[in-house]
Amino acid sequence: MPSFNPSISLKTMAFQKIISVFPLQVLLVLLALDSSNAQKLKVGFYCKTCPDLEAIVSRTTHQYISRAPTLAAPILRMHFHDCFVRGCDGSVLLNSTPNSQAEKGAVPNQSLRGFDVIDAVKSAVEKKCPGVVSCADILALVTRDAVKMVHGSFWEVPTGRRDGRVSLASEANRGLPPPFANITQLKALFAAKGLSAKDLAVLSGGHTIGTSHCPSFTNRLYNFTGKGDTDPKLDKNYIAQLKTKCKPGDTTSRVEMDPGSFKTFDEDYYTLVAKRRGLFQSDSALLDDTETKAYVTKQATNRGSTFLTDFGVSMVNMGNIGVLTGNNGEIRKHCAFVN
Template structure:
């Protein structure tokens, strides 16, 4: 190699190294075991905290899973859903209508506090949400998956964005596909993650229109099983804003594939559940899991949760590691 070519090659190598140092996010994405050296006990601490709360209040499992979803779909998985109102930002995501029913913030705060005692200033609140969601599903006899970590916390949270990006329970299939696609998620991710509705409860007002006034003429939703409508009407009166109904009757605290059996029988609680039967790809997956007792569901759910957990993450030098999850530093 000529002296000129050697010099040029060395210059390019040095330039590449300089760019790497200037942009640490270029090589620092999420990975399993991100805290292996800086906080090796983080997952054990988070699991112990989560299990402690759920053993006393098992109904928190579904809200903790939902919190991760609501965080990732707005500004990416950056912990922005955790931020409280402040004089600088009086309307954070928490105040948006879809988030006013979120619960379990005390679990995240307790896990963060416990981690901070061992590894101060190291683990992000965004990563803690992701770990807690996994542990909540596992607690309810659901799958366990490896959670890639390395997220950093965002500094911005706007209620208007929550209204814009979170899929409503009234969404049809084209709306759902559009919203998931915009976040880099596939149609399979959509139908897999919808089964998070196998645990938890919902207020009647999220589906009451299907029972009493579907098209504004005092009618019912024809896509909902009439026998199920009768059962739901016994629990939910017209205009009911307080009553809670199990989303997966009989096993709403067990993470299983029964969701798909219900949807296949036209007993999905929300319009967004019923919508899965109006698309060939999502319908095929629903019928497969319903007929095979969820043969691939647990594995698929873990994969889709990892995919969701990758949305819009902040890594490297972006964002911050919050000292308290409800406030920016």
């Protein structure tokens, strides 16, 4: 005998009530309007409107990244910073105006590079398909291609994002996770974006490529609790090495986050974190939670590491954050300016 499901029965009653108030035609129009503004991203969104899109993006990205492979890292970080502030809407690409400082001007974004790559790809795409492809989608596609070029995996990128018209430095300063965050704060920040603890563990693996400026971690070397001490969660020998690269007060030097293979997208990051050599407190924090710690340990063993495949899955999850679709937002003509 079918069991009674109170939630279905309540939904049915609510629907019957709405039907009795609105004629069916009105309801259909309302549903159509709603769906035009809340579409899902999909792989091949531009297959009719810009069939060569992925080839154009890939060609132009290759031209740039083959000459400057270290740009893959800041471009990956740019996509992350775009998605965590107002969703993946290209807001990180907008320039400040005389009246308003854009996300680009926020402290964590001042070290972003690679905007010229996005502009070049956008202009190549505009030549073939004017006014069709959003900057938010271009950033997601360029990121995938750039990561692939530094030996990452390939993943299909669902598209259909539209570009936002608002970009505020204050929101980026508030909304991006700081390197000093602990595991509770990190999990909460990710959960607020619909991302799981696993996504956190996987996406932190983005730190397998790239460099960091000294101030993002020198508190761990010189003055952890205000008493001139070091962070007990950081390996002592590693602290000694890092001190030779970052003297107190050094704001300009950069260190490789995954020393020796900072240009290669691999699972070495997890070996480092497991050895208490994660550069930021946020990296070490992955060892303070059962689930994220288990993930780190599993990847660090190097036997049957699933990181590269997992990364594609979590990037798709990240790429879904707060997207504008349907009639929302716009398709910018130039990624640095609203139309």
